[in-house]
Amino acid sequence: MSDLVVTTSGTVRGVTAEKVCVYKGIPYGAPPVVGHNRFQPPRPVEPWEGVRDALEFGPTAPKAPYSAPLDRFIPEVEIPGDDILNLNVWAPSSGAGLPVMVFLHGGAFANGSSSVGGYDGSAFARDGVVLVSVNYRLGTDGFLYLGDGDHANLGLQDQVAALRWVQDNIAAFGGDPAQVTVFGESAGAMSIGMLLAMPSARGLFHRAILQSGAMQLTLSVQGARRIAENLAERLGVEPTRAALATVPMEQLVLAGQQLRSAISANPDPAVWGEAALNMVPFEPVIDGQIIPGPPMEHLDPTVDILVGTNTDEFDLYLVPTGALGVIDENLLTVAVGRYGVNAAGTIAAYRASRPNASPGQLLSAIQTDWFFRIPAIRLAESANPAWVYEFAWRPSTFDGRLGACHAAELPFVFDTLADKGFHPLLGTDLPQRLADTVHQAWISFATTGNPGWSPYTRESRTTMIFNTASATTNDPRATERELWTGHR
Known part of the structure; x- marks a missing residue:
């Protein structure tokens, strides 16, 4: 493939190295x-004349930093500029009609970008796949709801x-548009859960991989309006x-960050x-409209699904912060009671x-199931066909306390x-054998x-457990799964 590729908006110049x-x-x-x-x-890109260099990552969506101490453990990239609706392509240097994978990054719909070094697509291209990674609007610009029709869920519309x-x-990059797999992690996976239910996304992808996210993270119109009204009140508009567009972006991003902190400090459903x-x-x-109703009720039945979670998802939020050792029996009981089960x-x-x-x-185990594993199982139960995995490898960091x-x-x-x-999060002793297995x-x-x-x-509940020695098992932790019957 040439370093020059003609797209519908104009010609782009890339770079080729080691057959990628x-x-x-x-x-x-x-x-x-x-x-x-x-x-x-x-809105559509303004076409350009001549050749546009595609040699550097594009601007990232405006966002606040991750909260400490996660800002030291989750990689983040910030590139200034207005042209934030951009994507990246890694393709084999030869071939046509190749499978395509499109990656949507995570970050709780408020952080993240496709330019993180760990999302480099070279290994996919090395193995015969055209890899695309996408930036989309985040936070207020991507997901603030103000009640006006087709202006909802702008970040999903970007995707x-x-x-x-x-x-x-x-196809100009060697890919097959009839063989597109969309995959994402965390908010990226939850975005895919929404794409599976959106009429506007029908036919645009054929397989989906959801990593640590499914269809669970949504707001009602009433809940979303509460968020918008509280944000506007904080900003005095x-x-x-029209009013929010007059607020400087830096001030809007800061207000969004303060809003998240306020919810954590006082998680009152009435507010x-x-x-x-x-x-x-x-x-x-x-x-x-953009999402017509409960996503599980609008699931696209034509898409093959691979969905899974990590064994100790919530350790990320409890171990580096030190909260794991502070939680006592009373806090455990109060937290679990909020999930609508018998604590x-x-x-x-x-x-x-x-x-x-x-x-x-x-608490980490229960929160992991409530927020991640059970919603993934609910999706797998509703899809046909679906495959399920669990990533179980534990790093040695944090004195072995991080799962x-x-x-x-x-x-x-x-x-x-x-x-x-x-x-910083996982250490440097990462088993290549496991990467070979998961990537493949x-x-x-x-x-x-x-x-x-x-x-x-529902009969077999076959689950691949990824670890240094990976193998399938049937219905892992069945007793705990059954506790959530009727929930999520």
Whole structure:
């Protein structure tokens, strides 16, 4: 493949090294954070003449830093500029009709970008896949709901625009637009859960991999309006697009960060609605149009699904912060009671299989199931076919107290163990054998529709456990799964 590729908007120049062609910062939508495009659905790119260099990552969506101490452990990149609707392509230097994988980054709908070093797509291109990674609007600009029709869920609309770009252009990079797998982690996976239910996304992808996220993180119209009104009140403006567009971006980002802190400090449902339970103020809204109704009721039945979680997801939020050792029996009981289950019975059931666990460790296990594992299982139960995995490898960091936490699978999926971005969290002794196994499963699923083990059914509940020695098991921790019957 030539370093020059003609897209529907103009010609881009990439660079080729070691049989991988890389094109960075290609715009798929007009700049959405300035002028008449502000708080509007994504609009087409203005075509350019001549050759546009695609040699550097494009601007990232405005965002506040991760809160301490996670800012030291989750890699983040900030690149200034207005042209934030951009994507990157890694492609084999030869070949046509190749499978395509489109990656949506995580970050609680308020952080993250596609330019993190650990998301380098070279290993996918090395193995015969065209890899696309996408930037989309975050926080207030991406997910603030103000009650006006097709202006809801702008960050998700950005993702749809990127997928349309893939349909129109990926053949020029050697990819097959009829063989597109979208995959994402955390908020990226939850975005895919919404895309599976959005009429505008139908036919734009054919397989989906959801890592540590499913269809669970949504707001009602009423809950989303509460968030918007509270934000506007903090800023001293009316809760309208016109008024909020006059607020400087730095001030708006700061107010959004303060809003998240306020919810954490006082998680009162009467004030915050659903966000009081999940602590995420800017998230997809069931608006009745872009997302027509409860996502599970609108699931696209034509898409093959691979979905999974990490064994100890919530360790990311409890171990580095030191909260794991502070939680006592009273705090454990209060926290679990908020999930609508019998707190005493649930805690006793989890303790039965973890007799030596501290209250903090029990809370991590219960929160992991409530927020991540059970929603993934609900999706797998509803999809046909679906495959399920659990990532169980534990790093040696934090004196061995950190389990298979949220985000731990990412460098293994991308086979980017040498990248230093995740080393503060996971250490440097990352098993290449595990990366080979996980990465190949993703490649296999994108290429054949099967990751290498049997599908998940209500009868078998086959689950691949990824670890230094990976193997399938049936219905792991069944007793704990059954506790959540009727929930989530």
